[in-house]
Amino acid sequence: MTAFFALSYFAVAGMDGRQFANLHTRTDALYFTVATMATVGYGDVYAAGQVARALVTVQMGFDLVIIAALVGAYRQSFTRRSGHADGWSS
Template sequence: MNGAAWFRVSASVVLLVALYYIVPVEAGDSGWRLVVRSLAALVFVAGAIALVVWQIRRRLRSDQLPLEGLAVALVAGAIAFALADYVVAISLPTQFQGLSTRTDGLYFALSTLFTVGFGDIHASGQGARILVIFQMVFNIVVLATGASLLINQATARVRASRKQK
């Protein structure tokens, strides 16, 4: 990626993280507000999953597409699960232990993505465990595939540009 592409990816990641922190989610909602908030979080996660899968499928059809869309989609997938984890934690406080802030949610989502977690924040309720199982499968199947594809195509492009010189 050239300098402009790196800037677009970096700006997109900063924007996604900023949106994660400012999206209106409040503890203590119940009834219809809780249902609407939970459905909105599900739609956000489903949209992020669809975006990542779409970007991967595009890359599999053509290796000449810009890579920044896939990079941003991978970040969006991780942030979507951070938001879902946070929504569950504040809506149903017994579902997660140690997850009470948005930073906790982002930390948990990323530690689940890159490791199996550290144990300081963990799912304690059945609903949260189901969410985390889905999150781990998504991380392994979708995000790992996308990251591998991104790295392989970037490497191939670097090699091709070196051969042309």
């Protein structure tokens, strides 16, 4: 999905150069995608237009869902291995 978002950002920037500040190359788009996913947000590349902000919001929501799913799967795996249905030992 990282590549999907990076290509989407690059395409939006190509259609309207005002949507993103300092996003000019595919590398910039990949950098921005990873910075958004890592919640770093250096501020050197950022969404300036409404379309770009909407797309970034979709990525943020997607990232949160993926992180929650991974944490849930890890917790479920841990619960199964420990043999406790509620995940807490007595």
